Amino acid sequence: MSTERLRAAFEGMAVGMILKGAEGETLESNPALRRMLGYSEKELRGMVRSDYTHPEDTGRDAELYRQLLAGERDSFRMEKRYVRKDDSVMWGRLSVSRIEGAEGEPAFAVGVVEDITEHREAAQEIERLNRHNQLILASAGEGIYGLDTEGKTTFVNPAATAMTGFDPEDLIGKSQHEVVHHSYPDGTSCPREECPIYAALTDGEIHQVDDEVFWRKDGTNFPVEYTSTPIREDGEVTGAVVTFTDITERKALEERLEYQAFHDPLTDLPNRQLFINRLEHALRRTSRQRNQVAVLFMDLDSFKVVNDSLGHEEGDKLLVTVTKRLQSCLRSEDTLARFGGDEFIVLLEEVEGPDDA
Numbered sequence: 001m002s003t004e005r006l007r008a009a010f011e012g013m014a015v016g017m018i019l020k021g022a023e024g025e026t027l028e029s030n031p032a033l034r035r036m037l038g039y040s041e042k043e044l045r046g047m048v049r050s051d052y053t054h055p056e057d058t059g060r061d062a063e064l065y066r067q068l069l070a071g072e073r074d075s076f077r078m079e080k081r082y083v084r085k086d087d088s089v090m091w092g093r094l095s096v097s098r099i100e101g102a103e104g105e106p107a108f109a110v111g112v113v114e115d116i117t118e119h120r121e122a123a124q125e126i127e128r129l130n131r132h133n134q135l136i137l138a139s140a141g142e143g144i145y146g147l148d149t150e151g152k153t154t155f156v157n158p159a160a161t162a163m164t165g166f167d168p169e170d171l172i173g174k175s176q177h178e179v180v181h182h183s184y185p186d187g188t189s190c191p192r193e194e195c196p197i198y199a200a201l202t203d204g205e206i207h208q209v210d211d212e213v214f215w216r217k218d219g220t221n222f223p224v225e226y227t228s229t230p231i232r233e234d235g236e237v238t239g240a241v242v243t244f245t246d247i248t249e250r251k252a253l254e255e256r257l258e259y260q261a262f263h264d265p266l267t268d269l270p271n272r273q274l275f276i277n278r279l280e281h282a283l284r285r286t287s288r289q290r291n292q293v294a295v296l297f298m299d300l301d302s303f304k305v306v307n308d309s310l311g312h313e314e315g316d317k318l319l320v321t322v323t324k325r326l327q328s329c330l331r332s333e334d335t336l337a338r339f340g341g342d343e344f345i346v347l348l349e350e351v352e353g354p355d356d357a
Helices: 003-012 031-037 054-070 119-139 158-164 176-180 196-203 248-262 271-288 303-308 312-328
Strands: 016-021 025-031 076-082 089-099 108-115 144-145 155-156 207-217 221-233 237-248 292-299 335-340 341-353
Touching: 003 076, 016 031, 031 089, 031 108, 054 076, 054 089, 054 108, 089 271, 108 271, 119 248, 144 158, 158 237, 176 196, 176 207, 196 207, 196 221, 196 237, 207 248, 221 248, 271 292, 271 335, 271 341, 303 312, 312 335, 312 341
Parallel strands: none
Antiparallel strands: 016 025, 016 108, 076 089, 089 108, 144 155, 144 237, 207 221, 221 237, 292 341, 335 341
């Protein structure tokens, strides 16, 4: 790809792009990043990360950059908060790669910044609603059971038996860990010594976990969020109370939101963000495997005429039809993405030269 095309791609990207020097100073930025942060090109040039990074994120950010420019890592990804010129806060997903300088020149870094503020706010809203629902449902909606100092179940509520499928007599007096928490999602054994629920009995601390599974009587598992709280009498731990919630629907919603964030709703193709992610991975593989990739840009001639004369519904049908035809021409390992409107872009990996593209 020519220098002119690279420059045009850099300037035209919908995501923010930034080049950082060896001292952390901004060398170049694209219009998308400047719109995100509210600075002009002149204002942003020369700025260091701490000038626009939220104070609570600067330490983590600085250490990763240090490792990158010191050659201890080739790239890193993180989510961080940016402080715009107007002092408002933007959440961004940052992907940074190390670029070796010319002979005798220091390395520099290229970063891709995606504005994920809306996604974070949506996640926070889901969390807020989840907390609200938990308060409403309290004991009725959550599974609750008690443990003695040996980890045996002393009591269990109806919600817990309904979720696990066990009858109370299957649980009372039995090791809770051995009955419902004995294995990881892949079926491998979960040692009792590594169990956060059991840990509350030994260290006297509250343990909260939001990404494990419990096992039902029929042998299936379901994702849970649970809290194990020690019970104390006269300063001694005499047992624990465990509350848990089936988070199957929440996990499905999170997966659906994540999918929607990276795919075009009309064609179901990868969107700009996912394409850029795959392009970054492809370029890293290319540097290791010494092969090439090709990027093809295309749009539909006279597409506006179709929309204006036949309506947007017919225009959408045409885009879906074009998508299917393009997909039929590509290999399974190639990536076809929609950049918006009538623009498509293709990533071809492991090509020998222009003729292969």
